[in-house]
Amino acid sequence: MLKKINAWVEERLDLSTLRHLTLEKTVPKHRYTPLHLFGGVALFFFTVQIVTGILLLLYYKPTAGEAFKSVEFIVTQVPYGWLIRSIHSWSANLMILAIFIHMFAKYFLKAYRKPRELTWVSGFILLVLAMGFGFTGYLLPWNELAFFATGVGTESVAATPVIGHWLLLILRGGENVTGATLSRFFAIHVTVLPLVIIGILSIHLLLIQAQGMSKPIGIKEKGEIPFVPNFMLRDLMMWLGALIVLVGLATFFPWELGHAVDTFASAPAGIKPEWYFLSMYQTLKWMPPFFIGISGELIGITLISIAGALVLLVPFLDRKASREEKSPWFTIIGVLAIIFLIAITIYARFS
Numbered sequence: 001m002l003k004k005i006n007a008w009v010e011e012r013l014d015l016s017t018l019r020h021l022t023l024e025k026t027v028p029k030h031r032y033t034p035l036h037l038f039g040g041v042a043l044f045f046f047t048v049q050i051v052t053g054i055l056l057l058l059y060y061k062p063t064a065g066e067a068f069k070s071v072e073f074i075v076t077q078v079p080y081g082w083l084i085r086s087i088h089s090w091s092a093n094l095m096i097l098a099i100f101i102h103m104f105a106k107y108f109l110k111a112y113r114k115p116r117e118l119t120w121v122s123g124f125i126l127l128v129l130a131m132g133f134g135f136t137g138y139l140l141p142w143n144e145l146a147f148f149a150t151g152v153g154t155e156s157v158a159a160t161p162v163i164g165h166w167l168l169l170i171l172r173g174g175e176n177v178t179g180a181t182l183s184r185f186f187a188i189h190v191t192v193l194p195l196v197i198i199g200i201l202s203i204h205l206l207l208i209q210a211q212g213m214s215k216p217i218g219i220k221e222k223g224e225i226p227f228v229p230n231f232m233l234r235d236l237m238m239w240l241g242a243l244i245v246l247v248g249l250a251t252f253f254p255w256e257l258g259h260a261v262d263t264f265a266s267a268p269a270g271i272k273p274e275w276y277f278l279s280m281y282q283t284l285k286w287m288p289p290f291f292i293g294i295s296g297e298l299i300g301i302t303l304i305s306i307a308g309a310l311v312l313l314v315p316f317l318d319r320k321a322s323r324e325e326k327s328p329w330f331t332i333i334g335v336l337a338i339i340f341l342i343a344i345t346i347y348a349r350f351s
């Protein structure tokens with residue numbers, strides 16, 4: 001029966017690429033410590049986001065009057081609704097964490113060097129898009145915390161020179177965070193970002209497929225192992241681990257819903273963004289109101305943009321031609337960046 005179906009399809013389509021992927025594709029032979037496998041883990045969490053996001057859409061209502069009540073309905077009335085919502089929220093955070101680990105792993109392995117510059121650039125865009133997912137999704141339950149945090153987050157956009165106020169109006173759909181902001185964030189979260197991220201992710205994966213996986217520096221072993229089943233099984237083991245961590249967290253630490261928004265109330269004290277925005281939030285907070293006549297917020301935004309541009313341009317800054325050549329300065333800068341990011345995030349969270 002299977003042979004007949006196969007013959008029927010083969011008569012109509014050329015399946016040689018698929019056959020190559022499953023039967024002939026190989027990857028460099030080495031120990032594949034878990035650090036090498038976080039790209040796959042990010043992919044796993046992204047798939048979880050799509051599936052649980054579609055399930056949440058069955059009941060969620062994106063209006064200021066109904067959003068909070070609909071999420072309340074999901075977590076109290078819909079069978080397993082609380083679990084699906086908790087998995088969606090935890091998986092979003094774990095996905096961003098996995099992307100950061102994947103990015104730093106590829107950085108230290110110098111996997112961004114020729115010919116993989118565009119794989120790095122497309123990966124960086126994926127990181128920005130994933131953070132955009134987090135930012136827009138945070139507002140959707142329309143709870144007190146999300147409402148005021150979004151107010152602060154969108155406020156900083158206004159500091160951008162010339163187009164700042166215009167950007168703020170586009171994002172908020174007016175001067176303030178209102179139901180119009182919720183509609184916009186909802187549209188961006190469930191249509192614009194998924195479409196763009198799937199496009200860029202396809203480019204990222206196609207580049208990896210076309211160029212083959214890089215071999216870590218300093219690896220002595222020679223030769224290749226089959227992608228299916230040897231490498232696939234390693235990936236699957238990581239996915240199983242990711243699933244266990246995700247379901248454990250979502251079950252034992254269900255994601256909180258908070259309180260319904262009261263748009264006329266003053267902002268509660270200590271409003272802070274999600275952990276992955278804390279480093280930017282703290283940088284802006286440390287800026288003086290004015291420095292030689294320039295607004296502190298503008299200086300902060302400029303510093304953050306320069307840091308982002310430097311990460312994006314890593315493959316073009318480290319011009320060492322060979323994969324084996326060392327660039328100790330880049331390694332030192334990478335280690336310092338990790339220490340700085342962790343320290344500033346912890347400080348911002350607990351100060």
Ligand code: HEM
Pocket residue numbers: 036037038039040042043046099102103106111112116119120121122123124125126127130201204208212213214215
């Ligand atoms: C949604 C986010 C992302 C997903 C799902 C993803 C997925 C993947 C997968 C499955 C691989 C192949 C397996 C591996 O080498 O780990 C890979 C490779 C790679 N990724 Fe990503 N990635 C993402 C974000 C990023 C980011 C943020 C960067 C860096 C800025 C990046 C840079 C790279 C590079 C340079 C490679 C090639 C590695 C090599 O050949 O050794 N990726 N990615």
